[in-house]
Amino acid sequence: MEKITRLALYVINNSKKRRLILGISAKAFGRIIGKSEEFVQNIESVRRGHYLHIDFPSIANALDWEIHDLLPPDNSPYSDGTLVDKVVFSLNNPLNAEEVIVGMKEIGYFKQEKSLNDIFEHLYLTENMSEKRKVINDLLEKLISNNILKLNNGKYLA
Known part of the structure; x- marks a missing residue:
């Protein structure tokens, strides 16, 4: 597994989470920031690579x-240069998936009813x-039982 700085991993994971919340595909994100369609997919995989600071404004x-x-908060340990395993944010991880769905709620995605397929398409x-679809489906059920989302005629609503 590749080793990268904690700062580089933070930027990868933070930007991937936000990209998913906003419903931007990896390929589209690459085009938006002026890179090849495969650039973001490579960065967000366990393959080599990370974003360069020169790309931060466009990202x-x-x-x-x-x-x-x-970037991480001031005085955080992310900027000390320590190398860590490149473990990238993933919708296979229920905790990561929950951050995305809650983030989608926070930006108003669920103000209008959304079907499960709408959510899958957004992501x-x-x-x-x-496997990712199952994680999302299970998570939606949990968020309904915790009164974070509502289910109305098979559609999810905040």
Whole structure:
């Protein structure tokens, strides 16, 4: 597994989470920031690579953020240069998936009713991504039982 700095991993994971919340595909995000369609997919995989600081302005702009939103808080341990395993944010991880769904709620995605397929499309989860789809489906059930989302005639609503 590749080792990268904690700062590089923070930027990858923070930008991927925001990209998913906003419903931007990895390929589209690459185009938006002026890179090849495969660039973001490679960065967000366990393959080599990370974003360069020169790309931070275009990444922040694409995510409707300021650069400081992309970076860790001041005085955090992320900037000490320590190398860590490149473990990238994933919708296979229920905790990561919950951050995305709650983030979608926070930006108003669920103000209008959404079907399960609407949510899958927003997250670019194709039919062959059954494990991620199951995580999202299970998570939605949990969020309903915790009164974070409502289910109305098979549609999810905040």
